[in-house]
Amino acid sequence: MMLWCYFMVVFTNPGAVPENWRHAAEEDVNPPSTSEEQGHAPRYCARCQNGKPPRCHHCSVCDRCVLKMDHHCVWVVNCVGARNYKYFLLFLVYTFLETVLDTLVLLPSFIIFFHDGSRRPSSAGDIAILFLAFVLNLAFALSLLCFICMHTSLVASNTTSIEVYERKKTCSWEYDLGWRKNLEQVFGTNKLLWFLPMYCTEDLQNIPTIQGLEFPTRSDAVL
Ligand SMILES: [Zn+2]
Ligand SMILES: [Zn+2]
Secondary structure (H helix, E strand, C coil), rough: HHHHHHHHHHHHCCCCCCCCCCCHHHCCCCCCCCCHHHHCCCCEEEECCCEECCEEEEEEEEEEEECCEEEECCCEEEEEECCCCHHHHHHHHHHHHHHHHHHHHHHHHHHHHHHCCCHCCCCCHHHHHHHHHHHHHEEEEEEEEHHHHHHHHHCCCCCCCCCCCHHHCCCCCCCCCHHHHHHHHHHCCHHHHCCCCCCCCHHHCCCHHHHHHCCCCCCCCCC
């Protein structure tokens, strides 16, 4: 599961902006654009020379615009965006479980290492491998746990890592649809597929967030 999720994050395009993309409000020139009045002025990326959909950001490492960009991840050599965010979260969860399992399996040998000298592994190499494997797995498990907690709160409030600072400036985050709907925006509506790095066809068609070009907003949002 860990490797499946990993390769899905690496090889899934996080979301590219279609060529000559324009905000729907830009095409309505005559009536005053309500979205513009509400602070949604059409954005443009000078580097890509293309329109910038909402929540899209230019990644300086990939040198391209990424839809609903979360961050550029060096571990997966790819950006994490609208279309691979779920796979990235599952990769975190499965790697966490894997490192916890390793830590628990190594724990008895680690305790023997410190308490019972007569039953220690024979060679210095065995001792070094045991010690390193235990400490590294424990360190990875703890840091992944912090990362998972952080992303759980981001998913629950429908915010990306980049938008955290933006969100602090507003009293009501317009993309926050309530935690249940926010969860569906990332993981899809089919609960059987929540733990697999894939979406059903209906979700791909019906959830605009996964496509990354349009995002449902709270109708009562105070902007
Ligand atoms: Zn760009
Ligand atoms: Zn990138």
